[in-house]
Amino acid sequence: MPVNAKSMVKVFERPKSLTDVQFTYCPGCHHGLVTRIIAHTIDELGLQERTVVVAPVGCSVSMYEWFHFDGIQASHGRACAVATGIKRVNPHLIVFTYQGDGDLAAIGTAESIHAANRGENITVVFINNQIYGMTGGQMAPTTLIGQWATSCPTGRDPALAGYPIRFAEIVAQLDAPVYVTRQSLYDQKRIMATKRAIKKAFQYQVEDKGYSLVEILANCPTNWRMSPVETNRRLADEVVKSYPLGDLVDRV
Amino acid sequence: MPVNAKSMVKVFERPKSLTDVQFTYCPGCHHGLVTRIIAHTIDELGLQERTVVVAPVGCSVSMYEWFHFDGIQASHGRACAVATGIKRVNPHLIVFTYQGDGDLAAIGTAESIHAANRGENITVVFINNQIYGMTGGQMAPTTLIGQWATSCPTGRDPALAGYPIRFAEIVAQLDAPVYVTRQSLYDQKRIMATKRAIKKAFQYQVEDKGYSLVEILANCPTNWRMSPVETNRRLADEVVKSYPLGDLVDRV
Amino acid sequence: MDNTFIFAGFGGQGVILAGKLLAQAGADYGLEVTWLPSYGPEMRGGTANCTVVLSDEPIGSPVVDNPSALVAMNLPSLERFEKAVVEAGTVVVNSSLVTRRVERNDVTELTIPANDIAASLGNPRAANMVALGALVKATGIFPLDIIKRAMVRMLSDKGSGKLIEVNERALEAGYEAV
Amino acid sequence: MDNTFIFAGFGGQGVILAGKLLAQAGADYGLEVTWLPSYGPEMRGGTANCTVVLSDEPIGSPVVDNPSALVAMNLPSLERFEKAVVEAGTVVVNSSLVTRRVERNDVTELTIPANDIAASLGNPRAANMVALGALVKATGIFPLDIIKRAMVRMLSDKGSGKLIEVNERALEAGYEAV
Amino acid sequence: MPKGKIVIDKERCKGCGLCLAFCAQDVLAYSTEYNQSGYNIIWVKEPERCIGCAFCAQACPDIAIEVYREKKPKQGK
């Protein structure tokens, strides 16, 4: 059923900044959503010709293939160091990292914190899905207390494995970051808010303001072993209790 | 002039927990002071037969030779991971790490934060002298804004090298730590307070309460290029402004 | 003589699991077995296949140049492996997704609408079991029961007990469909 | 013929710097030079020594089995290196800290109370310069001025300009003391 | 209510069901169809109820949906 171009106007289309390649994410995974939001943001800000994505190791490892701009794949946890190298050498580029919770908040703790502390003028998009997606569902530093994972098969026990790390709060303790926020995607309102947050973060980078962190509470239907719709419910009901949403720092 | 043992009583003596080996620290270095305080604390708590020191890489690298108890030398930054390994295997041992600001707050950021987040039942003594002592005075993550160091010869510029990291504040953001404090040594009162803080931290470990961090603002006369007495003045006048003293967490 | 199998399909189609089950059942049946997955992406996405060898003597290579049977759950899989199958071998094709026929005529072709059968049983994801059931029947390596028991054990171990019943029915349906 | 020197003493005594200065001055004087420190602890503490080679042709090994001159700023240094000095070589001994005499009688011994002289000039840390001054005089490798100029440049580069004057006087005092 | 229309790219759809949950107008439903990747895809069951709000498209992780809305040529309110 073809669309009548005369009487109809396109109100939602595939972002220009995306290639045609199909995402390799599982059905219903929020990674796809955020990827799309970033692409729309780059479209809107007209940054396609100077944006660089630093892809992590995680389910989004080959993210650079989906964007119509330059990209680089960073070793596990080191995306912020890689981004630092690129941005310092060529400050004209708009550089963002896109990292999972294992990548950013476990193995990459030092690189993530010190890039923030140096106030690198980059945008860090942090997908907190409380699990190691790519490797098949092991505990992340952000996994909730009691949550099942393949490496804590009786649920995360804080006495053995510690507590969910609130990374945005840690970064907010530092002096340099200009924008630190936590968002989610479990309903239309949150999707819009996430979109605004990501846009603000990029906007700040364009204006040379400095470092931004956008933490996004996301799902992993495969490893949570839930349907995508159920994951949204869990995010709204459970996850936000451990990870309060909202802006933590907005220094501009 | 011999002391008359009949009429005189010894009110200060070398701790039993120390060997006879002379410290390799420079004249007037606070490392020696803290080492002595720890030894006195272990004496007082009677822990000599079950204490383990985890020495870092830094000016205190061979610290294990000064104590009359078991010791181990950890690779640069990883003392908290090493301590975790020891303590988990043998919870009866009283395990502490002793780390400089380069060791704990730069290269060891991830290990330091995650051991704290797991609430390992260990004591972390953190010597924040705002400089890399052992390697000859490079900038540390804790170096003050404007402070000279061999790797920031025009003074630390936050635009290039970021801001002094307040590690105690970061650790205080986590759920697990039971005791987080910042102390100094620039006058008699502070020395006594540091002594109390260290004792409390060990006491908590003995009682199986969990993780403690004692951050100590210390000097480095050699690399600050000041006399020891001048360093004390600087600590009192300048350094405490960036690093407020006092307890941040005491959950017991 | 070794029995060598290749299971191939999309990442989400459960070919890795189906192969594992066959190997497990073979071991239960007293055979020497190897099972060797060849992932696409780390753990998911893309195409996937695995190789199973069943033998009554110690197995050398778990890598197989020419399988005696192929289960092709989608078109790319058929295209990739069809030519490798030994003469007089068996090819099970999931005709729900593969529209063309096998081009060779020196092999036994079995077309099974695995997805449709699975959907009709109420769980479209059990298509892999349907195909496995068909394969067991076609090759006659061992009774269906052996597979069923292995499946029950594996799913209970994994804490996926609720899937046992539908998978059982899927195995049977595939077995019957031949 | 190469002129080879070993400076040895405690970590804090500035022997590394004294050797560096000699090498720098040698280079200024148009010689080939190598300077090779052998630290104790990373950067400080313990004992320290360094080796300087001055030559008018390209230098092979910067490592020296037998120095032509030794500066021993303390007792352990003398004990360690005394025997290695070449026959008819020179030994400068800091008699402020070393109470015994050189045991060999086939070398030239110079006893200089370097610490005392430096203290009398108002900076006990300049003992290394006193010894260096004495060495320059004793070996006559080049005029004292060359060393002085190298010292001024090195200290200005290091931002330690305020020490120049006292060091200058220490070099002179050492030179005179021979 | 404006009138909308959505176009689903069948080969991109992974049948996750998020669009369906986000559509407040109950326009969408699972079909009986499988795409080449083996996913049970979504179809526009009640096209006439679509208001072109794009909630579905915004929620689709695989950008399988394009949304059109009727032009409203400067009518009052």
Add this chain to the structure above:
Amino acid sequence: MPKGKIVIDKERCKGCGLCLAFCAQDVLAYSTEYNQSGYNIIWVKEPERCIGCAFCAQACPDIAIEVYREKKPKQGK
């Protein structure tokens, strides 16, 4: 004031001067002596003023000072 006495281990002293700065009674001063390590060491210049408070010892990074205090056999304040 109680009467105190300190003993300095000359070979341990590094001449840092901290004890001197911490002593409120002006008991200590730099000597003209150097120890085997080449440090200009401290000496007890005014022994009679020492009250045995141990501030000096507590400030000494090299534990070169031992402190004694006169026994006060249960006198009333």
Add this chain to the structure above:
Amino acid sequence: MAEAGIRAGCRAYFGYPITPQNELLEYMAAHMPKVGGIFIQAESEVAAINMCYGASAAGARTMTSSSSPGISLKMEGISYLAGADLPTVLINVVRGGPGLGNIAPAQGDYFQATKGGGHGDYRMIVLAPATIPESIELVMLAFELADRYRVPVMVLADGMLGQMMEPVLFPEPVDPAALPAKPWAITGARGRRPNRISSYFLDPAELSARNVKRQRRYQQIEEQEIRYEEHETADATLVVAAYGSVARIARTAVRMARSEGIKLGLLRPITVWPFPYSPLRALSRRVDAILTVEMNAGQMVEDVRLAVAERAETPFYGKLGGLVPTPKDILREVKRYAS
């Protein structure tokens, strides 16, 4: 392999997820608590190896596992373990490299494992199993050797072994309490002088003495611990040298070659360090060629050539990037030298 570790008396496992060895970590997560052992999912491979360092110093039988990129991150830690004479068992389930590469089976880490990927003069005993049952056996052995010689021991597997399934019989478990005491371990200095674990010896003479002593232990290992398997070499004119899962593929190639009348044999190093130079030296005196087959660009072939010293031809056949040679591939290659 995880179960073998537990049965070998391992009571402390520290790891970080990476494909293809997650099953091992997950098994440890589930089973260590049941035997009163320690399982920690560390924040990184660097943390994991340093936890091993601590746990091993405290006297426990300790283990970590990872795959290529994760193993690279452990290099400093491994060098420290070696420098402090601490036993630890490491499993490397090698994947395609360099860099992130892929998760397919590979043998690109042979040099790293056998020559020392970390700094300084150290060696690890490196065991290369070819089957799942042998993996079990060698993991058990690894703990024995680690403790006996106070060295880190690596089990060098690959994605094929890491993901293959084969039925196994487990040996009797070792009771950790019944193991020989470790008088050097950090257990609290009660009634004895303090124990100190360190690799820091500022004085070159002292460091040298330590190193010389360690090198002597290495020599002892070279004398006593070489393990290898010869298959059909008695009358062979041509031999394939291969280790790990490639060796079992080569075994099938040997069968195929023999059925065509080609006198092919197989030499399979089981310890790749210490490397079986002498059997290869012996073979080199009576065969025409020794074909080394590896899933890399040619690494073990250097050791083969060292042994052969140009007495026979030493061609190399390699597959890269996670590609696996098939028996046919090997046979084809063999035929090039069989005339």
Add this chain to the structure above:
Amino acid sequence: MAEAGIRAGCRAYFGYPITPQNELLEYMAAHMPKVGGIFIQAESEVAAINMCYGASAAGARTMTSSSSPGISLKMEGISYLAGADLPTVLINVVRGGPGLGNIAPAQGDYFQATKGGGHGDYRMIVLAPATIPESIELVMLAFELADRYRVPVMVLADGMLGQMMEPVLFPEPVDPAALPAKPWAITGARGRRPNRISSYFLDPAELSARNVKRQRRYQQIEEQEIRYEEHETADATLVVAAYGSVARIARTAVRMARSEGIKLGLLRPITVWPFPYSPLRALSRRVDAILTVEMNAGQMVEDVRLAVAERAETPFYGKLGGLVPTPKDILREVKRYAS
């Protein structure tokens, strides 16, 4: 060496302090800003190498430096650089190991540098200077080679070179703007298709193709870039093989030996990878013995033996733990084979 880097057009340096290479880092801190370059003291060696990865991908001539333990921490990063075909210059001022060891000069990292201390099949060009002037020259060369072949290049120095002082003449500075463009670099996809830097190739066939291409480049390097120096070998009956600062000590030993009538020569590899096998092979045909001298337990000697293939004796003399051989030591050893 730092100044040589800047003159070679390096405009991005990332490092972390470690003795004995702090002077290099400090020089960069002071001078990079003056030429508009980037200096960052990273939070660790791991961060530093990954900053290099980013900066190099962005097209800059990039450099890092460290010493043994710090280099071990860079292993994963180096493998990534190799896997993504990125040029970077690394300086390793080797110290005594393993573990923390000490800061004295050593050569214990030869294997790590030449065989690949990181995972996967990769190589670095490894340049081993023997004097300070040569260090300067080779650092300049390192940048050229890194860019030409898109490989990481390591300058393998040691504590002796790192801390020695020798007068030098600096070559003319290279203007970074005048260097050949890097069309593969990440510069913003304006008017061209996106550039992608990655070492991740899930498909074994694709990863293999990449690897094969890279191996071909390595072969080209082996054909074109071998550098070495022969000294007094023409009539020699005995040759010392040594690299780096040991080679200059050996040079003095040659002089001493000649003065005693012993026909000693010296072969000094300048590139230790690619290794000068063929000149050694040639020598092995006409001398009695080739004595390898290293400040380690015997690493380069394996390469020497590969070249010699038992045609001559190949004894080894090593000093460990930061001890430095003196000319006399070498001469004594030489005499054992000179009869």
